[in-house]
Each structure stands twice: as structure tokens, then as C-alpha cells.
Amino acid sequence: MKNATIAGAGLVGSLWAVYLAKRGYKVDIYESRTDLRKANLSAGKSINLALSDRGWKALEKVGLGDEIRKVAIPMYGRMIHALDGSLTHQPYSVNGDAIWSVSRGGLNCVLMDLAEAQGNVDIHFNHKCTGVDLETGSATFSERNSGEKVMTEPGLLFGTDGAFSAVRKAMQRTDRFNYQQEYIEHGYKELSIHPNEDGTHKIEKNALHIWPRGEFMLIALPNLDGSFTCTLFHPYGGEVGFDALDTDEKVVDFFKSTFPDAYELMPHLLDDWHENPTSSLVIIRCFPWTKNGKVALLGDASHAIVPFYGQGMNAGFEDCTIFEKFLEETNEDWPTAMKLYEEERKPNGDAIAELAMRNFVEMRDLTGDPKFLLQKQIERK
Numbered sequence: 001m002k003n004a005t006i007a008g009a010g011l012v013g014s015l016w017a018v019y020l021a022k023r024g025y026k027v028d029i030y031e032s033r034t035d036l037r038k039a040n041l042s043a044g045k046s047i048n049l050a051l052s053d054r055g056w057k058a059l060e061k062v063g064l065g066d067e068i069r070k071v072a073i074p075m076y077g078r079m080i081h082a083l084d085g086s087l088t089h090q091p092y093s094v095n096g097d098a099i100w101s102v103s104r105g106g107l108n109c110v111l112m113d114l115a116e117a118q119g120n121v122d123i124h125f126n127h128k129c130t131g132v133d134l135e136t137g138s139a140t141f142s143e144r145n146s147g148e149k150v151m152t153e154p155g156l157l158f159g160t161d162g163a164f165s166a167v168r169k170a171m172q173r174t175d176r177f178n179y180q181q182e183y184i185e186h187g188y189k190e191l192s193i194h195p196n197e198d199g200t201h202k203i204e205k206n207a208l209h210i211w212p213r214g215e216f217m218l219i220a221l222p223n224l225d226g227s228f229t230c231t232l233f234h235p236y237g238g239e240v241g242f243d244a245l246d247t248d249e250k251v252v253d254f255f256k257s258t259f260p261d262a263y264e265l266m267p268h269l270l271d272d273w274h275e276n277p278t279s280s281l282v283i284i285r286c287f288p289w290t291k292n293g294k295v296a297l298l299g300d301a302s303h304a305i306v307p308f309y310g311q312g313m314n315a316g317f318e319d320c321t322i323f324e325k326f327l328e329e330t331n332e333d334w335p336t337a338m339k340l341y342e343e344e345r346k347p348n349g350d351a352i353a354e355l356a357m358r359n360f361v362e363m364r365d366l367t368g369d370p371k372f373l374l375q376k377q378i379e380r381k
């Protein structure tokens, strides 16, 4: 049997394992974290993502669409919350198209289950990639507790180990490898709206909620348990930036004056504020994405983008679809397929990185602007 090694059992790595398994590979995934499926993910704390067309196509291609739809909620448009509490619904299309809210952890668990169900995929948890041999396509993984090292067989190695990829780090040390890392001024914090006592949603379930306030933006995506995961995108600096919101009083004042209707729905705001970290947002651009016809990067490892277009995971899933297409076309000539893959995907990765930044401006500034709304209505007609 042919062998392949994957570093990282995140969203993209787990899906890529299914693709390789279906092509008859024996796949070993090494993941630095413990098994998410055995961790206790408490209700109301799930972090969710918007899954859209590109992502669905990649899932459908290996027959996973129906399984994932069971744990996803369609959002047919944006619900804009104005400062005075008035609501405007902006449908995504006139045909009832939707993007779907899925729990990141839940989706990752389902994808790992489905990967293992192929029969030829093994996931080794608590194994961190600590060394890469780009010439042979093998890697060394260190077991978290014992420190024991495992070296994989030479062959195919895939880096799906996220924005701070260890596989990419090894490539960064090679000649003519371009790499750029950019932190934007804004960071984010996860907050939540809990369900009603009967488990129903407190605000419209089938919409992506946005509180656009120029420099600040709050969004909320629905979860199956009736809760919403909210994300505050917010600058670090400035008069009311993250750094300045350093007392409970300031946080409450800021929410009361900036997001009054959301504040009413968040009696536990301060608990979330203290419990959840403030996280930064990074854009990673690099090239090439493959080395020696044996090593390749997919997902955030090759193109981490800001989340404002909700396309990071979707683009990573599409990497799988396109890579697979070239494997098919070249009759699994890996060096050629890898070249074709990176040449096609790199400009697309750059484009979505740019669009994601532009969509931040649209979401935080324009969705609340009457002129912009009128223009959108005209476009829809």
C-alpha cells in the first residue's frame, strides 16, 4: 500500500486524509493536540464558522455533505443591527442561497471520525512535528508526554499544520522561498448569547448577525443548542481599543453605548470577557507551496487570511478539491500535480486574502450605510 504522512488533524488535514484514503493511501496523521473528541466541549462555548459553496463542493466530492449538513444551520442573509436597535435583513441572494454555520470543534470531530472510518487512516494525537526532511518527504514527531520521537517513512508529506506550520518553517529555510507575515491592527474576542430557557434562539436563527460600527464590529452566528457565538473584532489601540478596556466598568460602558441591544442579550458578558482570550489576526503569504515533488502545504499553512470573508477554511477545503483534480489528470504523477496545484492555488490564495480585508470594510462600515443598501438592492434586481 502507498503511504502518506499528514502533519495536523485540523479541518483541512482531516479532510485531505479522506481524499488520500479514497485514493488507496495508508495515511498517518500526527496531531500536536489531544483528541478533541475526548475533550469536554461545553454547550454554549462552541466557536463556529461559516461554511459556503467552495467548502460544500469539497465535502460533497468525497460524500461527506449529508453528514455535515446534520450539524449545520443555514443562514440566508445578514441581519444588521443599527445603534437604535432597528433591524435590516439583507438576503444573500434572491434564490434563497445560504451560507451555513457549523461548530469548528464539531466539524473537526466529524471529519476525524469520517477519516478514521475509511479504514486506512490512523491519527496519532499528542505528536508535534519537530523536524522535517524535505529531500525524502519524511518528518519527526515528538510525543508530548514521553518526548519519544517517531520518524516517518520517506514518501509523501503534507503540512496542514495551520498558520504557524512547522512543515512550512522547514521550507522557509530553503533558497528562494518567499514568506510574509502580517498582523492587522484588529484582534478578536469570542463572546456568546445563551439560548432561551426552552433551548430556542434569542434572535433570528437563520441569519448572520452584524453590528457594524465603523472601527468596531460584532458578529453572531447560530449554534444548534440555541446559543450564538459572537465575535468582537476590535482594534488593540485607540481610546476604546482592547488595551484601553482595562476595567469591567469600561467594558460595560463600551457595550452599552456601542451595542445596546446585544448588551441586553449578554448578561454574562463580563464572564466571557475574562474567560476568553483576546486573539490576534495574521495574514500569511508564501511560495512555493511544494518541495521536491514530495512535500506540500494545504490550508492555513500556505495561506492564512483574516476571517472577514468567512473563507479561510473554505479555501483550504478547495485546496483539497483542486489538488485531487490534478492528481486525477496526471495519473498521480505527484511532482507534476504538486506544481500544477501550487500554480493554480497561489493567485487564488492571494485574491481571497485581499477580498477578505476588503470585506472587513464592507461589513463594519458599509452594511449600515443606506446608500450602500440601496445599491445592493438595485444590483439584486
Ligand code: FAD
Pocket (backbone or CB within 6 Å): 007, 008, 009, 010, 011, 012, 013, 030, 031, 032, 033, 048, 049, 050, 051, 127, 128, 129, 130, 160, 161, 162, 163, 164, 165, 166, 188, 231, 298, 299, 300, 301, 307, 309, 310, 311, 312, 313, 314, 315, 316
Ligand atoms: P488549523 O485549523 O489551524 O489546523 C491546524 C492543525 O494542526 C491543528 O489541529 C493544530 O493543533 C495542528 N498543529 C499545529 N502545529 C502542529 C505541529 N507542529 N505538529 C502537529 N500538528 C500541529 N474560515 C471559514 O471558512 N469560515 C469562517 O467563518 C471562518 N471564521 C473564522 C473566524 C476566526 C475568528 C478565525 C481566526 C478564523 C476563521 N476562519 C474561517 C478561518 C479558519 O479557521 C481556518 O482557515 C481553518 O481553521 C484552517 O484550517 P487548517 O486545517 O488549515 O488549520
